[in-house]
Every structure is written in C-alpha cells, then in structure tokens.
Amino acid sequence: MSLISCQKDDSVTEELETPVVVGGEEPEEPVAKDYMLPEIDLSHWKVTLPVGSPSEVEPPEILEYATNERLKAFMYNDSSDGSLVFYTYPESSTANSSYSRTELREQIEPGSNDVNWTFEEGGRMRGTLAVPEISRDSEGDFHRVIIMQIHGRLTNAQRDQIGEDDNNAPPILKIYWYDGKVRVKTKILKDLNASEEEILHTSAWGDDEGFNFSERVDSDPFTLEIIASEGKMEIILNDDEKVIYESIHMGKWNVFENYFKAGNYLVTTDENAFSKVKFYELEVTH
Secondary structure, X not given: OEEEEEEEOOOEEOOOOOOOOOOOOOOOOXXXXXXXXXXXXXXXXXXXXXXXXXOEEOOOHHHHOXXXXXXXXXXXXXXXXXXXXXXXXXXXXOOOOOOOEEEEEEOXXXXXXXXXXXXOOOEEEEEEEEEEEEOEOOOOOEOOEEEEEEEEEOOHHHHHHOOOOOOEEEEEEEEEEEOOEEEEEEEEEOOOOOOHHHHOOHHHEEEOOOEEEEEEOOOOOEEEEEEEEOOEEEEEEOOOEEEEEOOHHHHHHOOOEEEEEEEEEEOOOOOOOOEEEEEEEEEEEO
C-alpha cells in the first residue's frame, strides 16, 4: 500500500514581465521566470514545531502549510529549487527529548497516531534531501541534525502491561547529518535473555557504536532509502553504499509497532543554534 509520495512538480511559469523602454532604446525580449513548486502530499503526515508545548499540526490543516500562520516560519517552499524547507532552532521539545524539531511524523490513518506498522509488515522510506545551512558550536564544529528516523511505539495493551503513562518506545533508527557525512545509529538489546515484557521497557535498549557512510554529502542533495522487513533493516546512500542490520536485536524488535519520521531534529540546546533541511523527494510505502 502506497501511503505518501513527494516529488518535484513541473515548473510553474510566471507571467511575462512587461519590458520598460529606457533612453529610447528598444526593449529586450520579455523573459519568463521559472519557479519550481513542490507537489507534496502531506495527508499522511503531521508535523511537530519547535514552539508551543510543542505545537503540532495534523491533516488536513497541514495541507495548507504555505498559508498557515503557525507553519510559515518553519515549513515553507523554496521555489528556486523545488524543495520543502524545514527550519528549526532550540526552544520547545517533546516530553521524551531535550531538543527541538520541525519534523514530520507518519500517520497511516490521517489525524491518528494509533495505526502503525511492524517490521514483519515492513516499510520503506526514500527521500532526496540536503542540509544547506546549520550552525556551529563554540569549538567551530557543525551541530548535528537528525534527518530520518524509525521510531518505536507501544500498543495500548503493552503500555498498560508495563505501567507506562504513554506509548513511547525507543527509536530503532536515527540518521544524522554530521559534519558533512551521514551517520546511522540504531538500538541494541542490553540483555539478550530479557523476557518479552522486559523488552518493552525503554531502559532495556542501548545505543550501538554507530556507522558513518564513507561518502561526503556536505551541503549537496543526497538520496537515502530505508527498507525495514522482518528481522532486517537496510539503509542505502545514493543508491550505492549501504549498511544492513540483521541480527538478534532486529529479530527482538518485531515486538514493537513503528512509524517513520523525516525532517529537521536539531541535536543541541546551544543559544543561537539553527538548522535548515530541504526535502526534494519523499516516498513511503508499506
């Protein structure tokens, strides 16, 4: 089932400018201005903003992002290259994070977080994006920004079983832009003998060492593809270099529901920090 697609639209041509005669000279031929506008179906995404408690905008309201006063400062078109820009800075954060974001969250059922998918059911996300602007820390190093995720989620029954007050589960995948490279982080089970109930706790999962793709992307556009299937996860950069996770940790992960995320999740609370992430294409299928 194809849920979400995002692609560049054919360019829109503005009306020809009326030539002006200066000093009696013959006017030059009128020149048409070409603008590329992204044709983006956001009907299966909600967005979290770095302001408010934080603020969230769901379908169908998000479909009018170009004229929505809450969204215009954080999510807007760049007609010069046909991209959708996500802008953020440190301010408001979600309950389980210290960092701010302007980030999309997949909603299989528009307006609801309750319908998600498992690795057994599978999922694929492919996007072309770039990080054209990002701040630096006091040492002169670029800040990090998370550009794609697969986030886990407890069912209501699992939540009640372990006595949690929300449905939060760990993110099995975080993909960072970090100093011009793409870095992948995933979760590993701390105790491989943990029971099915123990696995449900966030504290049961730790971070792996991470993986850096060898290719530098810097501020140029690049393509990422994520393929999740039963007991397996693949991440592919520019249809060339890939990393595959296929281990007991992936097998154990199938207990969770999941959802895709994409956008601009800035990993710093430094004053005056900011980042811009551009998405040119985005597609999710199940």
